[in-house]
Amino acid sequence: MTDFFRIAWLVMRKDLTIEVRSREILYTTLFFAMSCVLVFAFSFVKEGRALDDAAAGILWIAIAFSGTLALGRTFERERHAETLRALMMAPADRPAIYLGKLMGVLVLMAVVELIVVPLVGVMFQAPLLAHPFQLLALLATGTLGFAAVGTLFAAMLGRARSRDVLLPVLLYPITVPVIIAGVRGTAALFQAEVDEPMVRTWVAMLVFFDAVFVTLALWTFEPVMTE
Amino acid sequence: MDFTRLTLSDVSRNFGRRRALARVSFDCDAGEIVGLLGPNGAGKSTLLGILATLVAPSSGEVRYGEHTAREAGAELRRRIGLLAHDLHLYPELTAGENLEFFGRLYGVRDARARVAGWLERAGLGDRRDDPVSGFSRGMRQRLALERALLHDPRLVLLDEPFTGLDDGATFALVERLRGLKAKGCLVLLATHDLETVEGLVDRVAVLREGRLVEMAGGGGSLRERFRAVTR
Incomplete structure (x- = not known):
């Protein structure tokens, strides 16, 4: 078991070392997510007041779109010199490779959220600090569910010709429950009077999705990666 | 086995x-x-x-x-050691980092300490800290061969x-x-x-x-x- 996590850690550290050096994924996803929020802010904020629930929807759209970009670029790097095949050749449990890639994507998405969430708070006057731990729980569980499926599909599509088109086509329908739970939970949290039982219900739903998606992804990674 | x-x-x-x-x-x-x-x-x-x-x-x-x-x-x-046509090296990492990463991935003991020896064998002893993206095809080929063989x-x-x-x-x-x-x-x-x-x-x-x-x-x-x- 320790070897499993050692391999996952190695893969994640390698991905982050490359990203710290190039900053390519971070800058592009951040720019994309911020543009998304700003454009929607011009549409949905009138006379200093945002439309009901708009902040929650925009936040999760920005997370999903920028996450897709990060997933695509992360695996494009592995495709460039076929290094994903080298990882598959390693004498390690292949799910450990998946876990390492997933953790790398999660760190990147977390950094983007660190900038985008306050931006949404400012542009849409969303009460971010009213219930910070519940917001954190929604973001963490929602991001994990989205990235868990995304990492599996991005790895699977690594050798497909139309991978850039296919990734969102496959990813969004399957992660719709995660996005909806994220949006509804965040909307409940951003209301003037917070509906705490509702927030807890959506967080519980996201935890359930995470458990299902991560388990399925770990289980199917080895067979889907064998050509 | x-x-x-x-x-x-x-x-x-x-x-x-x-x-x-x-x-x-x-x-x-x-x-x-x-x-x-x-x-x-x-x-x-x-x-x-x-x-x-x-x-x-x-x-x-x-x-x-x-x-x-x-x-x-x-x-x-x-x-099994494989040297494929695509060289399975990360261009953003240095020669030393590539070998150390794969050494650890294969569970080679003291991978970091052995990197110098591997690079010497590849004729790249003085390029340890250079990113692979700056290497010629021949240099990459030699490095990739070491990567394929480092776990005996x-x-x-x-x-x-x-x-x-x-x-x-x-x-x-x-x-x-x-x-x-x-x-x-x-x-x-x-x-x-x-x-x-x-x-x-x-x-x-x-x-x-x-x-x-x-x-x-x-x-x-x-x-x-x-x-x-x-x-």
Whole structure:
């Protein structure tokens, strides 16, 4: 078991070392997510007041779109010199490779959220600090569910010709429950009077999705990666 | 796990409707170098992919000693080293970081301490901290060879290992392969550099359109025999 996590850690550290050096994924996803929020802010904020629930929807759209970009670029790097095949050749449990890639994507998405969430708070006057731990729980569980499926599909599509088109086509329908739970939970949290039982219900739903998606992804990674 | 014999029985592989390999059967033993020859698209890289456990055969079976890849799992991959046509190196990382990463991935003890020795053997001792993106094809090829061999594999699979190498590096590689043979490694190399491998390979397997058309000793002019078989 320790070897499993050692391999996952190695893969994640390698991905982050490359990203710290190039900053390519971070800058592009951040720019994309911020543009998304700003454009929607011009549409949905009138006379200093945002439309009901708009902040929650925009936040999760920005997370999903920028996450897709990060997933695509992360695996494009592995495709460039076929290094994903080298990882598959390693004498390690292949799910450990998946876990390492997933953790790398999660760190990147977390950094983007660190900038985008306050931006949404400012542009849409969303009460971010009213219930910070519940917001954190929604973001963490929602991001994990989205990235868990995304990492599996991005790895699977690594050798497909139309991978850039296919990734969102496959990813969004399957992660719709995660996005909806994220949006509804965040909307409940951003209301003037917070509906705490509702927030807890959506967080519980996201935890359930995470458990299902991560388990399925770990289980199917080895067979889907064998050509 | 370890093994000293590799056995292929009726191995076929289809990609959609295209048959890349058709009922290929042969075996080889430790301490043997087998040359895989054939024109472009003959199925050499597919065969190496199957032997490396990256590609599953559509039918037939590969046995590593007593085991199949499915039975042996990750432990089998510890005994296989692959130098593919794509070099499996991260261009953003330095030469040292690449070798250290793969050394650790393969569970090599003291990987960081051994990096200097590996780089020295690749003739890149003074380029440890340089990113691989700045290397020439030949330098990358030498580094990728070290990456493929750093865990002392039993089965060594090489796809066009002489690509981009100058005369000195080619000579060093030939000597290295002789060393691997003496150590009891089982080496399969796919190449078009027939003159270079003459006298080096013990046997040649000639593939054409996915079929094994000749399996014979490595003596004589490989160029003439290759032409005769693939004409």
